[in-house]
Amino acid sequence: MNASYLSFWEHDTFLKNIDLTIVGSGIVGLTSAYLYKIHNPEKKVVVIESGVLPHGATTRNAGFACFGSMSEILDDLTEMDEESCFRLVKERHEGLLNLLDLHGKSKIGYIQSGGFEIFFNEDEAIFEECLSKIDYVNHALKKYAGFDTDVFECIELPKNWGIKAYPKAFFNPFEGQIHSGMLMQHLLKLCHKSGILILNGIKANTIEVNHQHVTIAAHPFDIKSSLVLICNNGFASELLPELEVIPARGQVLVTSPIQNLTLEGNFHHYKGYDYFRNIGDRILIGGGRHIDLKNEYTSTIETTPIITNYLISVLKNHILPGKEFTIDYAWAGIMGKGATKQPIIKKINDRVGVAVRMGGMGVAIGTKVAQQAVELLSSK
Ligand SMILES: Cc1cc2nc3c(=O)[nH]c(=O)nc-3n(C[C@H](O)[C@H](O)[C@H](O)COP(=O)(O)OP(=O)(O)OC[C@H]3O[C@@H](n4cnc5c(N)ncnc54)[C@H](O)[C@@H]3O)c2cc1C
Missing domain, CATH: 3.50.50.60 (FAD/NAD(P)-binding domain)
Structure with missing residues (x-):
């Protein structure tokens, strides 16, 4: 000093x-x-x-008040025993209730939007794996995480959202969005x-x-x-x-306002690696760490072309096909990860x-x- x-x-x-x-x-x-x-x-x-x-x-996060998508939970089960995996989901769910208790909904812009997991056509095998285990996951969430009703439901992806993806998805009504x-x-x-x-x-x-x-x-x-x-x-x-x-970077983009945007809620894709949501009539998209995983273990707070180009391609090809948009915001943030x-x-x-x-x-x-x-x- x-x-x-x-x-x-x-x-x-x-x-x-x-x-x-x-x-x-x-x-x-x-x-x-x-x-x-x-x-x-x-x-x-x-x-x-x-x-x-x-x-x-x-x-610098995405503002998802969430506790894990179907494919993410199944992915965790490959590395964790059943009880630890579902107790972790319980911790997250209880944590969200604590967050709402402390702040109230309006002070943090909380919207109980629900969460959807979507699959691209090439992810059909992952979808089928999730579908085959949905009863097991819902049962385990009741047993270990205290839910008294099913958490995940298989639904038809609403056509009017305009998302180009596999026609079926999973819905979780317990998820919400906050304004970070x-x-x-x-x-x-x-x-x-x-x-x-x-x-x-x-x-x-x-x-x-x-x-x-x-x-x-x-x-x-x-x-x-x-x-x-x-x-x-x-x-x-x-x-x-x-x-x-271990510092782990996440990158996020926010689009310009989209005319006639109909989709609303939190969306997950590919084991929790990709995520997007609406913020009013804009789309926030983040993730893509899996396409450059080694270089994303860093504490350098900057965006990279490889990840931002990937996220833009997901926007163009799957989320907003045929729609006009620009990227108004792009940023990076650092998470802490471990074994x-x-x-x-x-x-x-x-x-x-x-x-x-x-x-x-x-x-x-x-x-x-x-x-x-x-x-x-x-x-x-
Ligand atoms: C891109 C991205 C998207 C995410 N999306 C979500 C999401 O949608 N939902 C979700 O639940 N979680 C999400 N997360 C994770 C979530 O944001 C973090 O887990 C959480 O915010 C961590 O909070 P924290 O208080 O532990 O740490 P941080 O919010 O990281 O705070 C740590 C603070 O310490 C300061 N600091 C660091 N070193 C020093 C030092 N030496 N001296 C003084 N100050 C220091 C930093 O500047 C920072 O402000 C996301 C994370 C990222 C990066």
Whole structure:
């Protein structure tokens, strides 16, 4: 730290006697800050964020409030045992209920749109595999995830949507859409109202613990605090290399408004790798990681021609065939992945906890993970 960077006044107010510092202002960091402060109103809580705006996945995602499509669940079952796989779906579903409890629907632009899984003609074998297992999956969701009714139903793809795809699809009525910017704004409002200090433009570089406090060596100045919670998700291994968190990029495009757009809802394709939805009369499309998987394990926040061209071809050939559109927005965001789809929520020592590696469904699990992280911080 540059010793002359801060004035006496700044030290004596903003940075004095901090009880808890949270690194990262995504859904997990801000929700943790808010819940901790609610339970400990006398404590001084500070959140530091490297970006001028939050620069992780929470404001760069697709805004699906979802918990897994048929082919994604079946794909997970090739790597996980039945109980772990469906308990993970349960965690996501409960997490979505927690999210709605905390914010209410209108504050985060929630629409119970339902979710559809579509198949291109060349995916017929995947569709048949899903169809043959639909009863099994619905039964397991009742057994392990607490649903009292079937989750997935096989339907005819409505022709008036104009989607060029296999004529049958799966529908899940429990899915919804959120407005990710509204979620972040509401979280910031809750934090500000409860007296949490959020400092943007501060990047944590290393963490050093001693008996009295933790020092976060950061740019442009260091921070001392009694407790620290690391919530920087896909960037966690830059700060704590011992954590098994692999940065994984996702890329997203949003079209210009489409005349006479009839489709509405969340759409999944190919084991959860591709996804699209309407935002009013625009289409948001993301994914395509599977076509350049090796190069998409990166923390570089930029779009690439190989993925954007693929997404545009899916738009042109399948979602909006024959319709005029341009791409109005294109961006990338970073997820945290690992050998399993479970997040890492643990204490590294008495003073430092971590809640990272949210994977591709952090909207679903983020609020619940924050609750668990706050309980962990409060435990001896
Ligand atoms: C393209 C894309 C689409 C997605 N779509 C969906 C979806 O539709 N539905 C869904 O459920 N999930 C989706 N996800 C995943 C979801 O967005 C994430 O799992 C979730 O937002 C993670 O939240 P978080 O708070 O853990 O981390 P983040 O939101 O990533 O927040 C971490 C914060 O830490 C900050 N930071 C990093 N390093 C440091 C440091 N050293 N010092 C200070 N600050 C630091 C970052 O700038 C960032 O703001 C998507 C992700 C991507 C990338």
